[in-house]
Amino acid sequence: MRNDGETIELIERLARLVTNEGHAHGLKPAQWEALRYLARANRFSRTPGGLTAYLGLTKGTxxxxxMSLERAGLVEKTANPGDARSVQLGLTEKGRALLPLDGMATIQKAFEALPQPLRATLGDGVAALVTSALAARSGRAFGICHDCRHFAADARGPGQHYCRLLKQPLEDAEAEQICQEQEAA
Amino acid sequence: MRNDGETIELIERLARLVTNEGHAHGLKPAQWEALRYLARANRFSRTPGGLTAYLGLTKGTxxxxxMSLERAGLVEKTANPGDARSVQLGLTEKGRALLPLDGMATIQKAFEALPQPLRATLGDGVAALVTSALAARSGRAFGICHDCRHFAADARGPGQHYCRLLKQPLEDAEAEQICQEQEAA
DNA sequence: GGATATGGTATCGAGTCAATACCATTGGAG
DNA sequence: CTCCAATGGTATTGACTCGATACCATATCC
Structure with a gap:
């Protein structure tokens, strides 16, 4: 029988495996994480500050x-209309082209090789653990927009949603992205 | 409902949380991983080569x-009787004293806060995923000695076990440690 | 309109990591 | 028994990570 200590060791090992996969195609783990984040985050969250909160690092780092991703031509910065201090981040064409080559695909394949009841079960467990660990460090959830308590579906007509917190209209596609401000409904 | 893609995102997030915890007490994540490995590995596996295989890195790294851990007085090297090329690693008193301050304790607490059926379930899922991911990269399991097919229990009397692969006697305590050579029974 | 908060960048020092080169010892094969 | 390839480690280099600190511009609040 497996005890709790062994499970912790396995979680540690899994984290190392994920990190190791992050060296695909000459990029570094942190760079891949930034790329993936920018591909998934909505326009309110695609900023250096958003990424900083997501990764739990310092803003200097x-x-x-x-900057290294910008030098490599994978990320571009544009001015943020409405706040001249802030910067909007986005993937370039080249950056977007790189996404399918992500080393996380290896982990994903290993995951998909598991039988179905186990996949669902693992999802539940990991979700609960991440929630619990985030709460312990008072970190934000970065959940999906449409699962948020500030989300008003079809408030401006079919497919025309609205964020009550930021007072901004939302397209269908944006409702599927992750958001800095998301709070469970 | 959660789909497979979201589970992958959560696994990625969990890996980042584990890495972030690795900055406790001025050490770095890789240094903590080495310390934890040395605390858990048996004498056949407590070598630079064993740690290299466990972490999936290059031997230079x-x-x-x-070397940094040795400079800090947390790890000591002794000659390996029987092979002058090899080195035996061990934790110093100071290194052992540091273990309970490990940042993984935070993750462990979050894990222990989960209700029981979920804990077992998560353990099963993570175990399966790690096994699957390791197989994909043909990595070693580093499982517990007494779960190995080379392990002969009580071969030399009660509590006097034996490794058929390395042809070495094993004490009770060693049978509980992880081993480089371990293969599931 | 000035203090303070916020979003980012610049710089430094220690560490990580792969790659390459290198050095001993070991263990075969002739 | 003597080469010689394989094995276990270390040394060095260069790009990147990361926290800490300092700093700058724009926003915001009284």
Whole structure:
């Protein structure tokens, strides 16, 4: 029988495996994490500050990583209309093309090789553990927009949603992205 | 409902949380992983080569990390009787004293806060995923000695076990440690 | 309109990591 | 028994990560 200590060791091992996969195609783990985040985050969250909160690092570190990605032509910065201090981040064509080559695909394949009841079960367990660990460090959830308590579906007509917190309209596609401000409904 | 893609995102997030916890007490994540490995590995596996295989890194990298730990007085090297090329690693008193301050304790607490059926379930899922991911990269399991097909229980009397592969006697305590050579029974 | 908060960047030092080169010892094969 | 390839480690280099600290511009609040 497996005891709790062994499970912790396995979680540690899994974390190492994920990190190791992050060296695909000459990029570094932190760079891949930034790329994946930018591919999934909505326009309110695609900023250096958003990425900093997501990764749980300091802003100086994240600024460095973003500069290296910008130098490599994978990420571009544009001015944020409405706040001249802030910066909007986005993937370039080249950056987007790199996404399918992500080393996480290896983990994903291993995951998909598991029988179905186990997959669902693992999802539940990991979700609960992440929630619990995030709560312990008072970190944000970065959940999906449409699962948020500030989300108003079809508030402006079919497919025209609305964020009550940021007072902004939302397209269908955006409702599927992750958001800095998301709070469970 | 959660789909498979979301589970992968959560696994990625969990890996980042584990890595972030690795900065406790001025050490780095890789240094903590080395310390934990040395605390759990048996005498056949407590070598730079064993740690290299466990972490899935190159030997040069691991050599660097071990040197920094030796400079800090947390790890000590002794000659390996029987092979003058090899080195035996061990934790110093100071290194052993540091173990309970491990940042993984935070993750462990979050894990223990989960209700029981979920804990067991998560353990099963993570075990299966790690096994599957390791197989994909043909990595070793580093399982517990007494679960190995080379393990002969009480072969030399009660509590006097034996490794058929390395042809070495094993004490009770060693049978509970992880081993480089372990293969599921 | 000035204090303070916020979003980012610049710089430094220690560490990580792969790659390459290198050095001993070991263990075969002739 | 002597080469010689394989094995276990270390040394060095260069790009990147990361926290800490300092700093700058724009926003916001009184």
């Amino acid at each position: 994240v600024s460095q990583t973003l | 691991v050599s660097q990390t071990l």
